Amino acid sequence: MADIKYYDVILKPVITEKSMAAMSEKKYTFLVHTEATKSQVKEAVEKMFAGTKVQSVNTMNCDGKNKRRGMVVGKTAKTKKAIVQLTADSKDIEIFEGL
Template sequence: MKNPRDLIKRPIITEQTSELMATKRYVFEVDMRANKTNIKQAIEQIFNVKVAFVNTMRMPAKPKRYGKHSGYTSEWKKAIVQLTAESNELEFFETV
């Protein structure tokens, strides 16, 4: 397995994901090649918590225009991580 901090790129913090945090669900942008097992192990190592399950989805590239130039945004992968009931909340998100 790679370094866990290479698999988890950044947290995704929006209004919708903030509501999920009340039920101990956290959303992260992850490496495109990471699978659910790798993501689970990385979150457990980084934050010292127990993960119940992981849902992943690939976010497709979207067409964008800037004046007469057109192109696409990058494709990326999102992971929704559900912690077990015994786990503490992630300290990283407490200030949000």
């Protein structure tokens, strides 16, 4: 297992209707590194976004989808999503402010 630094943990935010609705409850959804743990995700969010305090982290592993191109069958890459719940007195995450 590779040593993952905090800036390698969070890959990108997930922007969907469901994740945007959850932001009113201070829940933010991110695509994270497939080998990242909950404690690594918590550390990465608190270091990357100043003024945030993480209350809890829920993760889910998503298998790759089956794809077919002609007679060639394959799969897309596996992904991992993390839903981060911030505390009530925590600051909001700025990258979502204009959305």
